[in-house]
Amino acid sequence: MTEAPIGMFDSGVGGLSIYRETRQVLPGHDVIYVADQGYGMYGERSLAEVSKRSETVTRFLIDHGATTIVVACNSASAAALHHLRTQFPEVTFVGMEPAIKLAAGLSRNGKIGVLATDATFQGELFASVVDRHAADHEVITKPCPGLAAAIEAGDPATDNLIERYVGDVVGRGADVVVLACTHYSLVKDRIAAAAGTATVVDPAPAVARQVMRVVDSPHGSSQGSAAFHTTADPYRFSGQLRQLLGVVATPGSVEL
Numbered sequence: 001m002t003e004a005p006i007g008m009f010d011s012g013v014g015g016l017s018i019y020r021e022t023r024q025v026l027p028g029h030d031v032i033y034v035a036d037q038g039y040g041m042y043g044e045r046s047l048a049e050v051s052k053r054s055e056t057v058t059r060f061l062i063d064h065g066a067t068t069i070v071v072a073c074n075s076a077s078a079a080a081l082h083h084l085r086t087q088f089p090e091v092t093f094v095g096m097e098p099a100i101k102l103a104a105g106l107s108r109n110g111k112i113g114v115l116a117t118d119a120t121f122q123g124e125l126f127a128s129v130v131d132r133h134a135a136d137h138e139v140i141t142k143p144c145p146g147l148a149a150a151i152e153a154g155d156p157a158t159d160n161l162i163e164r165y166v167g168d169v170v171g172r173g174a175d176v177v178v179l180a181c182t183h184y185s186l187v188k189d190r191i192a193a194a195a196g197t198a199t200v201v202d203p204a205p206a207v208a209r210q211v212m213r214v215v216d217s218p219h220g221s222s223q224g225s226a227a228f229h230t231t232a233d234p235y236r237f238s239g240q241l242r243q244l245l246g247v248v249a250t251p252g253s254v255e256l
C-alpha cells in the first residue's frame with residue numbers, strides 16, 4: 001500500500017531534531033523535508049512574512065503528496081499554524097508549542113526559563129500557552145538573537161551565545177529551561193552543560209509521539225524513504241545532514 005508521506009519544514013536544519021525523533025517512532029513512513037535556507041532565518045523576520053512563506057512551503061509539500069505536515073519550527077508555528085489550519089483544512093498539521101506545561105510540572109521553585117527566537121515570543125501562541133499552563137509561575141523569556149543562525153552555520157560562536165543566554169535565565173533563578181526553537185535541540189547537550197543543575201526540556205520526543213498519534217495509517221516493516229530539499233545550496237545541506245544526523249543524502253534544490 002502506498003501511503004502519503006509526512007511533510008516537514010523549517011528555516012533550515014533545526015527541524016532535523018524533529019525528523020530524527022520522528023524516525024525513531026515511525027521508521028516505516030516516507031518523509032519529505034524542506035529546509036528553507038534560502039529564506040531563513042525565520043526568527044528575524046516579521047510574523048506576516050513568515051506566515052506567507054509557510055503557506056508557500058506548505059503548498060510545495062501538499063503538491064508532493066503530504067497530507068500530514070509537521071511545522072518543525074517554533075517561529076513558523078507562532079506565525080502561521082493557525083492560518084495554515086484554516087487555509088488547508090484537508091491537511092493535519094502538527095506544530096511546535098513551547099513545552100511550558102511540561103516545564104511547569106518539573107519546576108520546583110516556580111521559575112521557568114524559555115529560550116526562543118523573537119518571532120516565537122511575539123506570536124499569540126506563546127501568550128496563550130503561558131496563560132493555560134503556567135499562569136501561577138514566573139516565566140523568564142529569553143530571546144536569543146543569533147543563536148539559531150550560529151547553529152545553522154556550525155559557527156564556533158555558538159558556545160559563547162549558549163553561555164550568555166542560558167547563564168542569564170539560570171542567573172535569574174530558572175530551575176527549568178525550555179528549548180523553544182528546534183535549532184536549540186541540536187545542541188541540547190551543550191545547553192544542558194551550561195544550565196548546570198537546571199533541567200533542560202526538549203520537546204522533540206513529545207512532538208514525534210504526536211506525529212505518530214495523528215498518522216494512523218498502517219505501515220509496513222520496510223524502512224521509509226526520506227526526500228530532503230533545500231531552497232539554498234544542496235551541497236551544503238548534504239554536508240549538514242551528514243554531520244548532524246549521519247545521513248548520506250542528495251538533497252534536491254527547490255525554488256519557492
Ligand code: DGL
Nearest residue numbers: 011014042043074075182
Ligand atoms: N528553527 C526555528 C524555530 O524553531 C528558528 C530558526 C530561525 O530563526 O529561523 O524557531
